[in-house]
Amino acid sequence: MQMTTRVLSVALPVADMDAAVAFYVGVLGCEVRYDVEAVPGVRMVEVVPPGSQVGIVLLPPDSPVPIAVRLGTSDADAAYARLAATDGVVLHNDEVLRWEGVPPMFHFSDPQGNSLVYLETSKPA
Template identity: 45%
Template sequence: MTSSTRTHLTAVHTVAVPVTDQDRALAFYAGVLGCEVRLDGSYGPGARWLEVAPPGASTTLALVRREDGTSGMDTGIRLATTDAAADHAALRAAGADVDAELIDMGPQVPPMFTFRDPDGNTLVVVQTP
């Protein structure tokens, strides 16, 4: 690709997460994870566009209703935290579906853990400096 054919992409704006019930998903992502609602509106008859994000984040998660009821996937989404152990404990205390143990593979790999939202979608929380 030559420089004259490059795009003007600058960031990842939104990542879609399939959900079966947007209100239930919103209760989890906002109420349990602490995300803020960035956009909640309709875009057609009975169609709702819902975006949430951690406070201060530039990339949002679109909680997209799946009409066929399909959800429960490994999203590949990695969320950043400054304290994986504290967040792991907080989510467990809140009753979230969190893996029992914090993943700690030594000094070269940051601590992390996996959790699932109410639809069974898997996300990972990774400690960042």
């Protein structure tokens, strides 16, 4: 089973959201893909270089939203089960999260401690 379909985004912690957005848009030439309140009180901005599919998610350093590399998967449940059986992987959710308007997803750390999130991007044909 091919679990990872693509890199969706990379999250970075930023202390000053407005200054960070001004830099990524005004200096680096990125476009704002979205600017939302991800959870109450937490602003989340995704910027993307022109022509790129991969976004950069800007989050406050103390965000409850994981500062992680976000990966696509065709089957979040199968990916969760496979990672649950893999030594050294830490699952940060008790199950695949299913919230209205958001694809099924879960947060985990690889054996080196890097923070990753899987989001289901499509079902296999």
